Amino acid sequence: MLRIPCPHCGARDEAEFAYRGDATVTRPGPDGDIAAFHDYLYARTNPRGWQVEWWQHSAGCRAFLKVLRHTVTHEVRAVANAAETLEVPPA
């Protein structure tokens, strides 16, 4: 079971969180065209390894968090607030 260290609430069980997609894609601005929105919504790197993801602490503080997590080991290495940037470590 995942335990995600919420920067506000501390380590909490996976059951309190909701995954909300790849956080490395950025929503295009008002000038975005179909291709840009297509890539934002659909095209995925889907790495077998480290990935930065959106998770909402939905049953806790409701913050949307960026979580650096490994998709094979499930290790959570870093959690940040939405405005912060998390770097994906080299493979």
Next chain:
Amino acid sequence: MSQPHRRQAGGHIDRARRLAFTFDGRRFEGHPGDTLASALLANGVRLVGRSFKYHRPRGIFSAGVEEPNALVELREGARREPNTRATVVELFDGLVAGSQNRRGSLAFDWMAAAGLLAPWLGAGFYYKTFMWPAAWWERVYEPMIRRAAGLGHASGMPDPDRYEAAHAHCDVLVVGAGPAGLAAARAAGATGARVILADQDVLLGGDLLNEPGLEAWRHETLSAIAGMPEVTVMPRTTVFGFYDQGVLGAVERVADHVPEPPPHTPRQRAWTIRAREVVLATGAHERLIAFPGNDRPGVMLAGAARGYARRHGVRAGESAVLFATHDGAYDAAFAMAEAGARIVAIVDPRQDSAAMQRAREAGFDIRTGSEVCGTVGLTALRGVSVRGVGAAGRGDAFAADLLMVSGGWNPAVHLASMSGAPLAWDEALLAFVPGAPVQRERSAGACRGVHGIGAAAADGAAAGHAAAEAAGFVAMPAFPLPDAPAADCRPCELWEVKGRGKAFVDLQDDVTAADIRLAHREGFSHIEHAKRYTTHAMGTDQGKTGGIVGAAVLAEARGEPVSRVGLPRFRPYAAPIAWGAMAGEGVGKHFQPTRRTALHGVHEALGAAWLDAGIWKRPAYYPRPADADAWASVLREARAVRERVGICDVSTLGKIMVEGPDAATFLDRVYANTFSTLPIGRARYGLMLRDDGIVFDDGTTSRIGPESWFVTTTTAQAGPVMQHLEFHLASAWPDLDVSLASVTDQWAAIAIAGPRAREVVAAVVQGLDLSNEAFPFMAVADCTAAGVPARLFRISFSGELAYEIAMPAGYATHVWQAAMEAGATHGIEPYGMEALGLLRIEKGHVAGPELNGQTTAQDLGLGRMLKKKGDFIGRVLAQRPGLTDPSRPRLVGLRSVDPARQIRVGSHLVLPGGDGRSQGWITSVTRSVVEPGWIGLGMLREGEARIGSEVLAANPLMGEEVPVRVVSAHMHDPENIRVRA
């Protein structure tokens, strides 16, 4: 009722008390401290079950969770538990058990005829036959196979017992309370760390329970642990799984040792344990040796026989042969001799060893360099054949009723493996031991190959210290460890004795060494393929005693070392777990919480018929004695709204307070239509799209102040909309200063609708001019209603003049009653969801069935709402050709041509005289009060062009085909005169 095989004294048995039980209807007695297996053995019951495939007679093979054979149906009636291992059932007074997987009696199971067909029933035979004729599989072959297969019978009745979930946190979790686990818990506990010590047994001590000489140390250790306030001891608790990030699952058997749970007590409790550090002290399972006839009742693991003799004071046999490949098993012979059994012979493939010397000094007949090559007996062992290792022939016969076997020990690495740790081959022990940990865990004692009580305890103490230190605690001084010489458990390599007859590697599923070799011949040479092809190690025991033996047979066939072959991957669960325990208490009525509005009691008092809307309970309609049926109630309620006035609880709609300097900008982006232009004190219907251009939700949203908005959502999407808003604020527009608060629970809401609504509302609400000029359609104002603060909206879902009064939820009943009183003279009637649906279908308002996540704004006739200027969620991708395709089905109204013929939601629309292909479908249906008959809404290709024509509502599922006329979706008051009245 004597217990002829019970010792006079010794062991952890309370001989002063007697417990009566029955097995297959025969009455027996045992004592507290017994397992069902030990009590059966004490009474001389040897035949306990039948095997899976060949229905061979089987007895008690082990003394623990690893038991493959002695599976029984425990208890009766709704509490019957099939496949229960007699070796772990604590005996209680009144226990009832029966044998399983037999046709006829246990002694004369006619399914045992399958054994005669064994040459044709080898591994995977069923993949190669039963193919012709094709139709026979379901009719003939499969039912035959299914009846023959399976083990015990489920009761088929609802389980009467209750289960609990529970959560725990600790610094150090110690799994297993044998010598290593006890020492680990004591060492870790002494540091002040929070420790949980869990063991599946009722008595803690593991192998110490077989050593009377070490009882003092066991007691002293337990009392030391009991004195540590932060150490929690959990007996009868099986840790079944090691999950990511230090989370383990365990099941505590709270009331399995009594006939039924006492009041307010669950049968079992499922623990989720979060541990910073884990010490695995799970011990080892003794392994079998594959030799012909190694399954006969009376063939038993040596350690089990020793345990029955020492712990339970039971002789598993009166004349015993020991077949062992290492010194660690010899104590079984001494234990049996102490217990009064005759040791017929000790058979050992080795030539000499320290244990042999001692055994020889004790006067035992040792057959060195020998192996057991066969057994005799039908439903119980009568004799054993012994020959020189690898020799030909049948060997020498020895009469015996117990054959104790030990091929070495398999460390119980299940949890370590589940934690992610690789397994490493230990050439000395001929066993897999845990490799380098991946998680914060360490193994101690026999589960990593450290045998002997003294050595295991020392290993456990070190692990406990290390774990506590790793968790940030300071290690404390050492404590005395048990002084016990360790026997050498390194076996000589002997996995299989080849000969005539079946040599089983998996006793439960009847997998023989020959099956493994057949699998190899057929190319299923990898252990995972061989396992699946033969079902080796897939029984309830998961191959705990024979898994490695099968791997070794495969290794020999492949000409490779066992270490190369490996074991199949370990998956949860370490031992089978009760379904009810995993489910916990959130089942049945409590599977999901029931959400109730503040007016729930009002609806109850009105005798509402209920419906489920997500987790909400909502009134469907309010039946009255005079109503002939449900439709009569619904039509009556709807007619009241169309003709007079009705009142409805609309509290379940999602309500979100949106406030801040950027609130208007935010709403313009999340709604497809414009909100920033909305004046204060006005509401507007809003449409939200998803980013993919599909309609997400709708609702009316009001401007309460310059920066303050009151957003409503549909009932179903309240949660998703909130998350959608929060997500975009956090991820896409972090620059916007907007606060969101869900106020769904704070505000209850009542709709009052109908031509007389104004009079009723005017009588309830104070301080507002309700004239059409002062308070027109889509007006919003704060007010007082029946003396409580409230907010009034002039909005309509029904197509009539209507208002919604929102008030703090605690006052909802008060306001409802005030409205009912005020409406009495106007003939007010409460209406439920069915009438609400009727009214909105007549009006052509879309709702859940149309907003189903597959429709665009254009599909729903709402395309004109999309703003032309400015960005909003869904704008770009809504322009994709597939979504703007004019041939997409569009929303239309439908009316049954024959008013008496019912149409149904889910019918497809097909063209009369056409090819029968679906041109659309019906989304919503009701009977109409405006123009009697059946009407509906639907999605239809070229819908607008077909208005006025007839199509067929095809419902082949129910054998119906009903002509319907395509009409405008807005069947009632299309000019909106009534809502603006």
Next chain:
Amino acid sequence: MSAPEPTHPLAAHAAPGRHGAAGEAPLRVTLPPRDIVQVMARRGRADALAEAARASFGLDLPHAGHAATGKDATAIWIQPGHWLLTAPRGVEGALAARAAAAFAGLAAVADQSHGRITIAIAGPAAHSVLARGCRLDLHPRAFGPGRAAATQIAHVGCLIHQTDAAPVFELTVFATLAEPFFHWLMEAGAGAGVLIE
């Protein structure tokens, strides 16, 4: 017409008296009436908001995971920039009006007095009862008086605020889900016994 007494969602479910087993140390349960206001800080106005809270309510707005009690109100951190301000039940809307006045321009204020209800539990069984559904570590080394945490118990969102080491926990839940939550609490407490006061 004066405002009537609001209906409590548990009025029909929390009859005073003993429930469950007849233990010597039952879980003691009360339903303290509370006014509850959600306070949501404006962007960049945290310092001014904190100052206003000190001035008007005599409390320091607490950090994540904590609660702070002032002269007549308690503030509980619930999410970044959001607090629940609670006080014993008073005149309808008065706490919200006070907060709105005190925090004008600094925070949005939403009255939640009817949207949330508070259940207080006390007694030595409180920890083990909560452990039946609460996934958090409430051990004195990890939690304690003045600590607060939002979580989920039996599928219902629950704000846990420990007010006393005795221990006493105040559990604040959504009003429309109060009944199933209370049912869970009664079931969880049945083994120890429950005394509804």
Next chain:
Amino acid sequence: MAGYSGFRILLEGLRGNSGWHQAWRKPEPSPTYDVIVVGGGGHGLATAFYLAEVHGIRNVAVLERGLIGQGNTGRNTTIVRSNYLLPENNNFYEHSLKLWEGLEQSLGYNVMMSQRGVINLFHNDAQRNAAIRRGNSMRLNGIDAEILDREGVKAMCPIVDLDNGRYPVMGGLMQRRGGTARHDAVAWGFAHAADARGVDIIEHCEVTGMILAGGAIQGVRTTRGEIRAPKVGLAVAGHTSTLTEMAGFRVPIETHLLQAFVSEALKPLIDCVVTFGAGHFYISQSDKGGLVFGGGLDGYPSYGQRGTLPEAEHVYAAGVSMIPALGRLRGLRSWAGVMDMTPDGSPYICRTPLRGLYMTAGWCYGGFKATPGSGWCHAWTIAKDEPHRLNAAFTLDRFREGRMLDERGNGPFFWAQ
């Protein structure tokens, strides 16, 4: 090689079962093939079988990085059905179901296809209406479907508690021709039959790179050397993104894990496949007697092939809610597969941006029942370099065009399908 039959079993039994040979050869890879299929699960093996059987293309290699049938083919809950709403889906799955119905005879291998009926329970009007729409869509496309009332459900599956206290059962949508099959045998049967037609099945051969030239694929690099072919088909459920990354493009796929469970073996208790409508849960009973059951995704991307407790607890709770008699039975094992989840829940069988590279992917958790249909359509697409009409809609480009196949309207969220 002699085929399998009851007669041969009789013969072999009489001579000590010594005459059985490898069910498929273990060849060394050749340097070139006409077609390489990457992935030795059911879909890849079926692709190879139909290439040989239908299109006469026998110079085919199936490259499997581990053992055949050990990925999702061996990790599912063995359900076979074609009860879909959208015509693009139900026509495809119906074709697949028809292939299933004759699979034993086509392959000469008993995959134990058991048409015991699949019932989707519904618990409220909205669910019933959706079931009727789906059932009628099936019927109008020539697929069997029946609507069951409460008594009908009781007759098919008496152990279901119709009144489960929270969400009483209103009825069910049943596809009688749906059922289960023995998952491992599907891989072995396709392997056996493809091998017999000349296909090289090469295990322990992991693809590590793609050989590209001029915008077209030339072959693959593997742990056993370079293998060349003008056409390469991917059938690597769960790992599609890893392979397409080698080919230089991204696909609309996120890999998620799905748990499955089996109970201890029992005498016959449940005779059909039944799904709970009020929570994620479905169950059937294997011929060996184990109850095979599962639920929804754990909810986050994972290649880990292991599930976690919270979703398992939900599955068990839903199970007891639907069938209270399950409470005293025991869960024996749990495991997880990793799924290619797509943003509309529907698959891809198509050409790719790279010439000569094809894929069958994105099966979400519907891959097992699709096995023969997927292989058949994939083989067609490879052989003809264009899709069959049955898979014409299963393209990667449908999201650019706005032609999603969103069966349940859950929106563009991989984890919500």
